[in-house]
Amino acid sequence: MKRYDYFKNHKKLIIATSIATALGTLSAHTQAQDETELDDLQKIERIIVLGSNIRKIDTESAAPVQYIDRDSIELSSIGSISDLVLNIPANAGSVINPVSGENIGSSNFNIRNLGAGSTLVLINGRRAGKSPLSDNLGNQFYDLNQLPLSMVKSVDIQTDGASAIYGSEAVAGVVNIVTRKGFEGLEISARYEDASNQTETINFALGSNGERGSFGLYATAYNGSINYRDDFDFIVERSGGVLLSSSGSPDEYRTLDSLTGEFGSTKVIDPYCEEAGQVVQGNNCRYNFFDHTSPVPKNNRLSIFAEFDYDLGQVLGFEEVKAFGEVSYAQNTATRAFGPQMNGNGEYGGRFLIPSSHPFNFFVENADGLQYIDPTTASGSQFWEQNPNAAANLTTSGNFRPIGAAIAGKNGNGNDYINNSDRHLIGIDAFTGNWSVSAWYQKYEHENRFIAEGDSIASGLQSGLMDGTLNPFGIAYALPDFISPKDGTSIAAHDLDSYNNNIGYITTNIRTSSQQTVDFVMSNSEVFELDAGYVGVAFGFQNRQETFTFTPDRITSAGLGSVASSRSLSVNGETDVDSVFVEVAIPALENLDLQLALRYEDHGKEIGTTTDPKVAALYKLTEDILLRASYGSSFQAPTAIQAGGITSNTGVDFLTANGRVTCNAQNAEQGDFIADTSAKVLGNLNPQSADNINLGIVWQASNKSSVSVDYWQYDYKGLIVNAQSPQAVLDSDCDDGILNDPNITRASDGVPLFINTSLENADSAKTDGIDAKFKYGFDSNMGAFDFNVTVSYVMSFEAVLSGVTIDVAGRRNANTNSFGAMPELTGNASGRWTKDNHQATLTFRYTDSYLQDDAARNNDLLGQNIDSFTTLDFQYRYDASQIIGIGSWIMLGANNLTDENPPRYGARPFFDEEAHSIRGRVLYAEIGVTF
Template identity: 35%
Template sequence: MRKTAFHGALLATASTMLYAAPAFAQQSADPDTAQASEQVVGDAQSNSDEPGIVVTGSLIRNRDFNSPSPVVSLGEEQLETSAATVVQDVFKGLTANAGSQQNNEQNALQGVSQFSLRGLGVGSTLTLINGRRAGLAPVSDETGQLFTDANAFPVNAIERVEVLTDGASATYGSEAVAGVVNIITRKKFTGLELTGDYRESIIKSWQAGLAFGQEFDRGNFTFFANYRGQTGAFRSDIDLLREADAMNTIDNVPIGGVYNSGTGAPGRFRRAVATATGFGVAGNTLADPDCAAAGGILRGTSCRYPFIDQRRAIAAEDRLQFLGQFDYEITDKLTTFVEASFSRNQITDKIGGTVLNRTTFAGGFLVPASHPFNYFVANGTGIRYAGPTEFAANPALQAVDVIFFGRPLGAAYDGDAAKDLVTTFQNQRLAVGATYELSADWTIDTSYTNARNSYTRSQPYDYDTALFQTALLNGTFNPFGTAITQPTLIGKDGRSLAGNTDAEINAFSFTINDVGRVTQQAAEAIISGQLPITLPGGRVSLAVGGQWRQVAFENTPDGRRQSGNNGRDEVEPAIPLTKQTVYSVFGEMALPILDRFNMQLALRYEDYGSRGGSTVDPKVSAKLDVTDWFSLRGSYGTSFQAPSIRQIAGAIGNDSVTDPLLGAAGGSFNVTVITRGSDNLTPQSASNLNLGAILNTDFGLRATVDYFTYDYKDLILPGGDPQSIVNAVQAGTLPANRVVRDGAGQLRQVFTEFLNRGNAKAAGVDFNAIYRPGFWPWGTLDLTAQSTIITKFRSDQFAGLDGNGDLKGSRNFANAFGSVPDFKMNLGANLEVGNHAFNVTGRYIGSYTDDQSNLPIKSNTVVDVRYTLTLPGFIGGDETKISIGAINLFDVDPPRIRDRPIYDTEVHDPKGRQVYVSLKHKF
C-alpha cells in the first residue's frame, strides 16, 4: 500500500467526518449569467430540483452543493450547434481533449472512440452515465488500456456532457486519473420528438431519432431510439491521401512510394533450382510481363502492388441505439430508477489483396514447369518470358520451374471488388438503484450497474501457405498476370482458363472470425447528508460509501490466429475469461469554513487483490469567493491505476514504420505490433494539482482559468515504439527476433512487452469564457472562447523532441502517449434573433512536430457555421427546428505528415467539408 504523510493527515481528517461538514451555500446569480455559465463553463453544481442527483466531481447528494471542481459543461444547445451525431463529435468542442481515439483505420478500434484528457490516454479518463460507470469496450488500445466507447450511447438522449478536467480518483476510483466525462441524460423529457440529419462530404451519412417521454403521478418514463448510417471511403477518395500517393514527396523531399509494396500481384520470378532441402533460386529476376496491365507498378525487375484502395480510410457504419429510463416514487421516502441501453454498431471495412507472409521455398513459392500458365523458359542459368504466342508457335518450347515472389491477389481485387471486413460491436447496459430518505437531512443511494459489451470480427482473405502451394503445384490457381489481362486464355494443357474463379481462390483462402467480450459490474451504496455541526459558512455535509466492481474480459481469436497458421504468420493467444475485482470504501466532506471559503475533502481506499495491490488516495479542494464576482479555487489529489487485464495478458495492434534498410526513400510499412503481457507489472500512480480563478461579472462576462499539473510514476507502457525497435535491431543493439520479415525481406511484425517505464510530468493552462453583451440591440449574442495550452510534458524514459524527454508539442509516435499539440483554441459566436439562430465556430490547433520524421505538422484552422429556424406550432407540433450548416466550411485538409497514415488520426479529421441539414420536430 502507498501511504504518504499527506495521506496520514487526510486519514486523520477522515475521523472528523463523523462529526462535521455542511454544504456550500449556493450563491444567487443573474438568470442570464447563470444560463451562460451552464452553457460553457460551470462549477459542477446540480441544476435539478430533486435530491439524490450526483454532482460531477462529488459524492455529496445535495441540491445546494456547489463544488470547487473545474467542470466544462456542454449543454443541449452546444450539442446542437456542434452538429453532433455521435458523442465523438463532442471532442472537437473540448480543447482539453488530446490524443483520443477518433479516426481509427485498419485496426481493431475501428468504430469506437473515447475522450483522452491531456493526452494521458483513453484509459485515464473515466466515463460515467448519470454519475455511474458507463461500461467498457471489448477491445483495448495499443497500450493495453480498457476504455469506454463513448459512441455507444444515442446523442438524442443526452441533456448535457460535463467534463471534469481534474483528477478524481479519490471520488470515482482508479480510471479517473486525468478527469471524468459525465454524460447526463434527458430524464425529464416529456412528449414525442423526431429528429433527422443528412450530410455529405467525401462520405454520406444519415440519422433518424425518436424520443418519447411521459410523466405520471409518481414517476416518469423516457425512451430514445437512434439510427445512424454512413458510407465508407477508400484512400483514393480523399484528396490528401491520393495526392500524397501521387507526389511521393513532402516539402520537395522524396519519400518513395506511400501506398505501394514490393510484394506484388502480379509479382516477380526467378528460376528454381533443386537443392537437398527443396528449392533455391538462380540467375536473373524478372517482373511479370503483365505487371502494369494487371494493376501493378513496374519498377525495374520488381512488380510492386499499389494498395491505396486495399482498405478503406473511413469504414462504413450501421449503428442502432436504444436507451430507456424509468423513475418511480414508491413512497414519499423511497424512489427507484432503471436505466437500460442497447447499441449495435456494424463497421464494414474492405480488404483486397492481402499478403502471405509464410513462404515455402527461397522466400517465395514454387511454380512448376508443368503449370498451364508458366511461360518462362531457360535463358542460360536464368529465365526469359516466352509467352503464350511463342509457345503456340513452337511446341518444342519447355517451361522451367520458377519461384514466385508476391501475394496471391493484387489490385484487381481492391476497391469495390474487395471483400467486406465486418466488425460488429454490441453494447448492453443496465443500471438499477434506489434512494431512501433516512431523515430530513440524510439519504442513502444504492445502485447496481451491469454493462456487457462484445464484438465479432469477420476478416476474409486469410491464406493457408500449404494449400496455396498445392494450388500452384496442381495448376488450379494462376499467379501470373494473365489471370487478369487474359482471363479466357486457354493454358498449355489445352483446357484450363487463365482467370481464377472464386472456388479456386477459396481452396486456400479462409475467413478469420474473432470474438471477444467484456463485462463491467459495479454495486455501491452511499450515505449522504448534513451533520448537526455548523461552521461560519453553514452546515457540514458528509458522504460515505462503499463499492464493489468487477471487470471480466475474454478474447478469442480465430483458431488460425492462435496456432499461427495464417496468412500473416502471427500468433495471437486467446485470453480466457479473466476477472479483476476491486473493493472500495470512500468518504467526502464539504466544509463551509466561512461564508466565502469552502473546502472539500475526499478519501478513497481501493483493493485490487494480488494483481494490483491496494491504495489510499486523497483529494483536497477549496474555493475562496474573494468578491461577489471573483473566486479562486484549487485542488490536490493522488490516483492509482492497477495493470489492466490486457496489460497482463498482452495486446496486438498495427503501426507504420520506415525500414532502415531502405531509408526514407523506401516509404513506410504497416506492421503488426505484438505486445507481450506480464504478471510482474506494478500499479502506476499519479498526483495532480489544479489552481484556478473564476470571474462572474454582472455585465455578462464569465470566465475561468486553471493551471494544472500531473505527475505520473511507474507508468505501464510498451517497452519500445515499433520504429525504435526496428532501428535497434538493424543497429544490432536488440536481438533479431524482435522483428519478423517475410521471405521477400519486408517488415511484417515487431515484438515488444509491457513494462513499468519510469515517470512523466505534464502541466498546462485551461481557459474558458463566455460573454453576453448587454448592449447588443438585436436578439441575444453569446461570444465564447476556450483554449488549452500545454506548458510541460516530459518523460524520463523517452528521448522526446529534444533528446531529453520533451514530449510537448509532439505527435508522440515514438512513445505510448497521445498526440499533444501544445496550443488549441476554439472561438464561437451564437446569435438568436426571434425564431432565427446563427452560429459560427472557429477551431484552431497549433503546429506541432511529427517525432517519427522530425518534420513539423502545420497548424490547422477550420470554421463551422449553422443556421436554425424555429417554427412554433408547425404542422400541429409544439416546435420544429430546421437547421442547415457546414462543418469545415472552407474544406481545409488536415495537415500532412510524411509517413502513413499521412495525417494524424488522433487530432485531425480527413472528411473535409461536411454540409448538412437537420430537423427536430416535437409534438
C-alpha cells in the same frame, strides 16, 4: 440567482438510496421532519454535482467543471456523440476517427493527452463501462459511439484528477454524460450530411412522466458511406498516388529444383506487371495499394438507451424510496477497405512451387536463366501447343499475394469491425431526514469482432497451383479471357469461386470485455452545523470486476494460414477491486468551503493497494468572484488487457536488398510491413499514479456573462509502457548483423511477422497549463447575442521514456508509443444570435501548429512543423412550431465552411487523424418534430 447562493437557501435537500438493512438501521436514528418542510424539499430536484458524492443542489464546484448543455448541443455542429470531443479543447490525443488498427469505428476522450484510459466516463454519475478496445499500451477506454446522441441532456467535464471521488482512471479528469431524465413527449429528427462522404442520422426520444415515476427511451441510427484514399485530392497530391508494397501481385519468379529444393540465382519479373496495375521497381514488381485503404470507413450504428425510475413510497419508515434502472444496447459496424493478404507459409522455405505443368507457366530455363515465351504471339502459341511441358518449375519470390486486386480495395467486401455492447443497471435511491443512501448494480459487456476476407490456407494455395485452378500470373489481370495453348481449355481469369471455396477463408478475431460494479454510497449534506453552515459527509464502498479475452482466428493461430508459426495467442485477463471512500464538505468560513476526500482501493496481491487523498477549497472573494484550488493524487490501475497481455499490430520499417530483409544499409531499399505484436507483463504491474494541482478563479458577472481561468498541473509516475517498442526490438536485432532475435518471427524473406515485447512500470511525465473560458451575452432590439471562448494552453509537458527525457508539448509524438499529438494551444470561439424563431451560430475552431517528429515511412517533413488548422462552422436554425402547429425545427449548416484541407503530415496516412478531420466541408440539413 447564482448557483452557490441558491444552494445556501436550500440546505436541507437530500436524495437517498439504500439497501434494506442499511435503511432500517439509519431510519431508527432519524428524527421526523415537519410535513410542510418536507413537501417543499421534495419539489426541489435532488442531484449529485460532478466532483462530489454528497447529494446537494447544483452549486459552483471547487473542481473545474465545463458544461455542454442540450441547447449547446442542438445549436452546434454536433452530428454524433463522438463530435462532442471537438468541443473540448482540453482533450488531446484522441483518435476520433481512426484509420487503422482494431479501434476503427470507435472514439474516446483523452483529457490532457495522458492516455485514452486516464479519463473516466460516467453516465448519470455512475461508471459507463470499459470496451475491449485500447491504445497501443493496453489502456482501455469507453467507446463513445455506443451511446445515442438523443439521450444527452448535458456533458459535464471535470478537468482535474478525481480518483479520491471516483476511483481508478479518473487521473486526467471525468466526463459525466447526463441523460434527459424527465423528458416528456416524443421527439424525432433526421439529419443528412454531404461531405467527402454522405451520412444519414435519425434520432428518437420518447419520454413519459407520471405521479410515481418516469420512463425514457432514446435511439440513434447512423449510416455513413465509405471514402477511399483517391477520394481526397490532397492525399493523391501528397503521396503521388502510389504506395508500394515489398510483395507484388503478380510477382517475380525464380527457378526451383523440386528434388534438391535449391532456388535459381536470378529472378524474372512477371511480363504483365504494369498491365496488371503494379509498378516495376528495380528487379521487383511492387504492389500499388494506394486505393486499397479507406481513411473514412463505412459506418452503420444503432444505439438504444432506456431509463426509468419509480417511487416505491415509504418503505421501512423512510420518506421516499425510488427504484431506478438503465438499459442500453449498441450494434456498430465499421467496414474498411484493405489490400490483399499475403502468405509466407509455403512448403519451400516459405515460398510456393508453381509447377511446369501449370497452364499459364510460360517460363523456360536456358543458359541465361529464365525466358518468357509469349503465348499471345503466333510463334509462342505454336511453341506451347507443341511443348506443353517445356516450362520450368518456378517459385514465388517471397511472401505471396495469390489474387491481389481481384478481391482487394474497391473489389472486395473489406474488413468489418463489429462492436456490440449492452449495459444494465438497477438500483435503489432512498432518503430520510438529511440522510441519503444509494445502492446499484451495473454490468457492461462489449464484444469486438474483426472479420476479414481474403486470407489463404497455405496447403490450399499449393494445391491450387499444382492443379492449375489458381493463376498467380499477371496475364489473369491483363488478358482475363485468354485461353492457354498448353491445354486449350484453361481461362486466364481468376476463378474466385474456386479460391473462396478451396483456398480462402474468413479471418475472425474476437475481443470481449465486461465490467461489473456493486456500489453503495451514503451521504448527508447537513450532518451538523457550524457557524458558517452545515457540514456534509459521504462514504461508501465499491466492488469492481473486469474481464478481457482475446480469441484469435483458429486457422491462423494453428499455423495453417499465412504464417507458419502461431502469431496471435489467446489472452485472458481479469481484475477484482474493492474500494472504500469518505468525503467531507466543511463550510470553514462564511465565504470558504472545503472538500476533503480519501479513497482506498485493493487490487489484489499482484498489483497491491493504493490510497489517494484530495483537498479542495472554494473561496468567495466577492459577491461575483470565486477562487478555487485543489490538490490530490490519482491513479490508473492496470487494465484487464494489460494483466493478460496486449495483442495488436503495428507498422514497422526495415531495409531490403534483392527482395530480402537485410541489416546492411548499402544498396538497400526501405521496406515496411504491418506486423502482429504482443506485450506480456514483465514482473508485477503497479497502478500508474499522478499528483495533480488546480488553481482557478471564476467571475460570474451575470447569468449570461462569466470568466474562468484555471492553472493545472499533473505529475504522472509509473507509466505502463513497453520496455521496447516493436520498432526498437526490430532495430536492435541488427546490432550483431544477424537476424536472430527469438522475440521476432520472420517470413522466409526476413519480413517480421510477429514481434514480442514486455510491459513494465517505467516512465513518467509532468505537464502543466492553463484553461480559460469566457462567456458574454446581452439582449437588444436586434435580438439576443451570446459569445463563448474556450481555450487550453499547454505550458509544458516533459516525459521520461525509457530513461530519455523528451518534450511532448508541441510535438506529434509519433515515436513515443505513449502520447498522441500535442498542440500547445487549442480553442473554440462561437457567437450566437437569437431573435424570435431564428437562431444563427458561428464557430471558429483553432489547433496550433506542432512539430512533425515521425521518423518512419520516409517522412519528408521530419523536423518541420505541421501547420496550424483553423476552421469555421456556421449553423442556422428555425423554430417552425407556429407554422406547423406542433413543435418542430429546421436546421441548415456547414462545418469547415471554407473547405480547408487538414495540414500536411509527411507520413502515412498523410494527415493527422489525432488532431484534424479529413472530411473537408460538411454541409448538413436537419428537420425535427416533437409531440
